Amino acid sequence: MAGNKAITLEEIKNEIVDLERIPIEEVFEQLKCTKQGLSSEEGVSRLLIFGPNKLEEKKESKILKFLGFMWNPLSWVMEMAAVMAIALANGDNKLPDWQDFVGIVVLLVINSTISFIEENNAGNAAAALMAGLAPKTKVLRDGCWSEEDAAILVPAARASRTENQDAIDAAMVGMLADPKEARAETIRRALNLGVNVKMITGDQLAIAKETGRRLGMGTNMYPSSSLLGENKDASIAALPVDELIEKADGFAGVFPEHKYEIVKKLQERKHICGMTGDGVNDAPALKKADIGIAVADATDAARSASDIVLTEPGLSVIISAVLTSRAIFQRMKNYTIYAVSITIRIVLGFMLIALIWRFDFSPFMVLIIAILNDGTIMTISKDRILTSSQINLNWCFVERPGLLLVGAFVIAQLVATVIAVYADWGFARIKAERLGITFSRIRLLSLPRKIMKLLNKPRGALKSQGSANCTL
Incomplete structure (x- = not known):
């Protein structure tokens, strides 16, 4: 085999020789080590040659990850709308619709930024957890045993195996630990x-x-x-x-x-x-x-x-995980119900207004409605959920809705009111109305409906004993 010829560490890395099939003395010779393990300097040098003792993780570029949030069907529609806004003029001798283009691009960047931040925070938390759970081992370095990360182990390092050390049973003792x-x-x-x-x-x-x-x-x-x-x-x-x-x-x-x-x-x-x-x-x-x-x-x-x-x-942390998972599921359910209902209402309402009254909605007006609506929907992820094992049919303001959801609702109403009262933008075909008329419309039409929707928001009451089909 390679008994009379010394091989280099690079050749060992490339597995030219099978160290499992040669005598132990020859293994020490080929690895250039002794039964006393390696020194710290030798360990560092071999770590550079062989690499860490763990699976390589491919790191994704943060720029590519950010751009990835712009590569989905919804983003494609927005990108096509932005291109059409500047590629197609609004009529003869008219400039491209730069305002709509900027608004769509800003909305697209905001959505991608929020998704990127959430994904990046989750990745950092997972990386910190994996670093804390990294396996440890006892390794002999410089003649002394020390506990190190298992990732630093290299060929010729002497480590201590803590499991399956061929223990010999000497006696049998009956024990019963008192549960805590x-x-x-x-x-x-x-x-x-x-x-x-x-x-x-x-x-x-x-x-x-x-x-x-x-x-x-x-x-x-x-x-x-x-x-x-x-x-x-x-x-x-x-x-x-x-x-x-x-x-x-x-x-x-x-x-x-x-x-x-x-x-x-x-x-x-x-x-x-x-x-x-x-x-x-x-x-x-x-x-x-x-x-x-x-x-x-x-x-x-x-x-x-x-x-x-x-x-x-x-x-006990399992109980917290159960409550947290049920709260997350309830928020997802609330989001789905709200998003579907508000989408049906907006699409159906716009269709009826356009068909019956032949009302012309400018792209910028639709964009404003989408931004205000999405801003309200986003707050559902932080909404207050009732984490109780018993279903409570009584209503209490401190339990629902969350302040963030109420704040988003108030901001959306204020922004819509300011635009309706003071905006006079020709490109958006929005004309300012009298302040009294605008507030009357909000009071009579929008505000009561919004309040009823908040009060009747799906609630997150957790299931009581016997109602959940779950086994642990």
């Missing part, structure tokens, strides 16, 4: 929110039942053999396996394949299934679940298979 009061409170809050909590553990059945009793999650638990249709009690002998899994409070003595099967059966019963775990054996079930949650100090395999990684001990 905070965990019992977390279980109670989850049940009140309609989340059905099940225990899936490899412990003995008696331990699982006692733990479930102390946590207040029930003692209707069965051994893993019942999942295979074996050793069933007479009371559950006639139940199919999927129905048994749905009604049980938990299972004991399970193996990794059992966890995966339980999650699969629950999903087949149309449940939204979440799974918590920390070990390598939990990874298949975490990957299969709709929401995989890796607890603090979980293994890298469990983290990579999960959708959510907890950074602090405890499960």
